[in-house]
Amino acid sequence: MDNKLMLMIPGPTPVPENVLLALAKHPIGHRSGEFSKIQAEVTANLKWLHQTQNDVLLLTVSGTGAMEAGIINFLSPGDRVLVGCNGKFGDRWAELAVAFGLNVDKVTAEWGQPLNPADFQAKLAADTAKEIKAVIITHSETSTGVINDLAAINQHVKAHGEALIIVDTVTSLGAVNVPVDAWGLDVVASGSQKGYMIPPGLGFVAVSAKAWEAYKTAKLPRFYLDLGKYRKDAAKNTTPFTPPVNLIVALQAALQMMQAEGLEGIFSRHLRLMKATRDAITALGLPLFAPEGAGSPAITAVAPTTVDAEQIRSVMKKQFDIVLAGGQDHLKGKIFRIGHLGFVSDRDVLTAIAALEATLLQLGYQGFTPGAGIAAAAKALL
Numbered sequence: 001m002d003n004k005l006m007l008m009i010p011g012p013t014p015v016p017e018n019v020l021l022a023l024a025k026h027p028i029g030h031r032s033g034e035f036s037k038i039q040a041e042v043t044a045n046l047k048w049l050h051q052t053q054n055d056v057l058l059l060t061v062s063g064t065g066a067m068e069a070g071i072i073n074f075l076s077p078g079d080r081v082l083v084g085c086n087g088k089f090g091d092r093w094a095e096l097a098v099a100f101g102l103n104v105d106k107v108t109a110e111w112g113q114p115l116n117p118a119d120f121q122a123k124l125a126a127d128t129a130k131e132i133k134a135v136i137i138t139h140s141e142t143s144t145g146v147i148n149d150l151a152a153i154n155q156h157v158k159a160h161g162e163a164l165i166i167v168d169t170v171t172s173l174g175a176v177n178v179p180v181d182a183w184g185l186d187v188v189a190s191g192s193q194k195g196y197m198i199p200p201g202l203g204f205v206a207v208s209a210k211a212w213e214a215y216k217t218a219k220l221p222r223f224y225l226d227l228g229k230y231r232k233d234a235a236k237n238t239t240p241f242t243p244p245v246n247l248i249v250a251l252q253a254a255l256q257m258m259q260a261e262g263l264e265g266i267f268s269r270h271l272r273l274m275k276a277t278r279d280a281i282t283a284l285g286l287p288l289f290a291p292e293g294a295g296s297p298a299i300t301a302v303a304p305t306t307v308d309a310e311q312i313r314s315v316m317k318k319q320f321d322i323v324l325a326g327g328q329d330h331l332k333g334k335i336f337r338i339g340h341l342g343f344v345s346d347r348d349v350l351t352a353i354a355a356l357e358a359t360l361l362q363l364g365y366q367g368f369t370p371g372a373g374i375a376a377a378a379k380a381l382l
C-alpha cells in the first residue's frame with residue numbers, strides 16, 4: 001500500500017510530522033539574524049542532549065564525516081591509537097585511522113560480543129611511556145546490536161591520563177545515557193538520521209577542553225572539517241560554510257520534542273522498547289545475537305537458524321511494508337536487525353512483532369506458539 005512504509009532500521013529512522021513540516025518551509029538566508037536565532041537555540045539544546053558545557057558543532061556530513069572530523073582535528077600521523085573493533089562500525093574507525101596514517105592497535109571482540117574493558121586496561125596500563133594518544137570506540141555497535149561498556153572503558157582511559165577518548169555515539173545519543181561532562185568524553189560524534197529523528201545530512205561533534213588542547217598541535221591536514229573554524233563561528237551563532245538550513249530548522253523542531261519528553265523519558269522508552277523486542281524474540285524461539293546485558297537499546301539483532309533471515313525481511317517488506325535491516329559483511333543472510341531508535345513508540349514494536357509472527361507462520365516456521373511474541377512484548381511494555 002502506498003504511504004504505509006514503516007522503517008524499523010537503524011537509520012534513517014522515522015521522522016515526526018511536525019519535523020517533516022518544518023523541513024517543508026522555504027529556506028532562509030544562513031547569514032540572517034533569523035537563522036542565527038535558530039542556531040543559538042539548536043546549539044543550546046544540543047548541549048542539553050549531550051549533557052555538556054563543551055562545544056557541540058554542527059557539520060554538513062553523514063555520521064562518518066563526524067567520525068572523520070573527530071580524528072583529523074586531534075591527532076597527527078604516526079600517533080598510536082587503540083581502536084575497539086567488534087563490528088562494522090568499530091572496523092570503520094580502524095579503517096579511517098589507518099587511512100590517515102595513524103598507528104592502529106586494534107582491541108577486538110567477536111561480532112555479537114561486547115568489547116572487554118579489561119583488554120583496554122591491560123594495554124593502557126602497559127603504556128608507561130604514554131604513547132597512546134587516543135582510545136577510539138563505538139558505543140552502540142549498530143551492526144550487531146551490541147552496546148559497549150563505554151563507562152568502564154573510559155575509566156581506564158582516565159587512569160592512563162594522556163589519551164583522549166573518542167566515541168562514535170551515532171546510535172546511542174538520543175537513545176541511551178551519554179553524560180559527556182560527567183564521564184569526561186573528549187570527542188563525541190553522531191549523525192542526524194538516527195536518534196535525532198530528522199533525515200540524514202547533519203553530523204555533530206562534541207569537543208572537550210582537553211581535545212582542543214590536542215587540536216593545537218595536531219598535524220593531520222584539515223580544511224572543510226577543521227573544527228576550529230566551526231567553533232569560532234558557532235560563538236557568533238553562524239557557520240563557516242552554507243549549512244543545510246532546512247535540516248537545522250527540522251532539528252530545532254526535533255530537539256523541542258526531545259525536551260518535552262525529557263532525557264529520562266527518552267532513555268527509559270528506548271530501554272522498554274529493547275526489552276519488549278528482546279522478550280518477544282525469545283518467546284518466538286529465535287536466538288538473540290547480542291547476549292543478555294549487552295543489547296543496544298537502539299537495535300536488536302536476531303540470528304534465526306531454522307528460518308531464513310532474508311526471507312523474513314522480504315515478507316515483512318512485501319506484505320507488511322515494514323523495513324528491517326539485514327546483516328552486514330559476513331553476517332549478511334545470517335541475521336536481521338530491528339531498529340527501535342528515535343521516533344519509535346510502544347505501538348510500533350507491537351506492530352512489528354505481530355507482523356513478524358504472521359511472517360513466521362507464512363514461512364512455515366514451527367518453533368513458536370502464535371501470539372507468544374505479542375504476549376511477551378505486551379508484558380514488557382506494562
Ligand SMILES: *Cc1c(COP(=O)(O)O)cnc(C)c1O
Nearest residue numbers: 062063064089142168170171191
Ligand atoms: C549509522 C552509523 C554511522 C554513520 O553512518 P553514515 O552512513 O555515515 O551516517 C556510524 N556509526 C554507527 C554506529 C552507525 O550506526
